[in-house]
Amino acid sequence: MRAFQKLSPLGFACILLLAGCRQDMHDQPRFKPLAKSDFYPDLRSARPPVEGTVARGQLQEDSYSYSGKIGSNPGDYMPFPVTEEVLERGHERFDIYCSPCHSRLGDGRGMIVQRGFRAPPSYHTERLRNAPLGYFFDVMTHGFGAMPGYASQIPPRDRWAIVAYIRALQLSQHATLSDVPAGENIPSAPPVFRGDPGSGATLPELMPAERAGGEETR
Numbered sequence: 001m002r003a004f005q006k007l008s009p010l011g012f013a014c015i016l017l018l019a020g021c022r023q024d025m026h027d028q029p030r031f032k033p034l035a036k037s038d039f040y041p042d043l044r045s046a047r048p049p050v051e052g053t054v055a056r057g058q059l060q061e062d063s064y065s066y067s068g069k070i071g072s073n074p075g076d077y078m079p080f081p082v083t084e085e086v087l088e089r090g091h092e093r094f095d096i097y098c099s100p101c102h103s104r105l106g107d108g109r110g111m112i113v114q115r116g117f118r119a120p121p122s123y124h125t126e127r128l129r130n131a132p133l134g135y136f137f138d139v140m141t142h143g144f145g146a147m148p149g150y151a152s153q154i155p156p157r158d159r160w161a162i163v164a165y166i167r168a169l170q171l172s173q174h175a176t177l178s179d180v181p182a183g184e185n186i187p188s189a190p191p192v193f194r195g196d197p198g199s200g201a202t203l204p205e206l207m208p209a210e211r212a213g214g215e216e217t218r
């Protein structure tokens with residue numbers, strides 16, 4: 001009893017703490033990843049996920065957003081509203097991922113094609129102008145002929161942004177006077193192309209004099 005009284009409160013606390021120390025927590029029964037186990041008939045310790053398991057963020061409940069298809073046909077609407085921000089994002093992603101082959105104008109004469117890769121069709125044909133939006137999404141997702149798929153590099157929302165931008169590109173190359181909103185100014189001289197078409201400098205640029213004119217022409 002006397003010895004016990006001599007213990008400082010700190011020492012007493014230490015004894016209590018050490019009493020809880022056992023190796024069990026360190027040596028838990030477990031399998032190394034993919035190790036063999038005869039507990040299960042298939043001898044695999046790693047168990048397959050329960051049927052119907054969905055990884056976080058991969059529910060894909062709205063299947064149109066991830067396939068561009070309704071049943072087995074491409075649909076013709078965007079799964080979210082197209083804002084200026086969406087178009088700008090699509091523009092940026094298109095220039096990064098698609099323009100090397102399709103050119104920034106979409107005429108199919110990008111730099112890689114000029115170096116010998118198979119030339120894609122221009123987007124500015126009757127057939128592709130009439131192609132539904134979901135078709136472009138599907139081509140990007142799964143590839144098309146010589147063109148690889150981009151699903152692993154471009155997430156679905158960005159693929160849709162590119163779809164919206166391609167449609168804008170198509171409209172921009174197929175506009176008529178009746179598309180100009182009433183009261184808008186039309187530049188008197190047509191835009192001039194600088195450089196080699198398809199060299200990456202294929203977007204029309206206004207002459208410096210017109211730019212100085214200050215009218216917003218887009």
Ligand code: HEC
Binds near residue numbers: 094100119
């Ligand atoms: C490496 C070059 C390359 C890149 C990069 C590329 N494409 Fe293509 N694309 C092609 C070729 C080549 C074809 C024609 C394939 C064929 O007919 O075999 C094609 C065809 C297409 C078509 C037309 C399909 C049809 O019905 O004729 C679309 C639409 C298209 N690409 C969209 C895209 C989009 C969007 C991107 C960017 C995400 C992209 N491509 C990136 C090479 C490319």
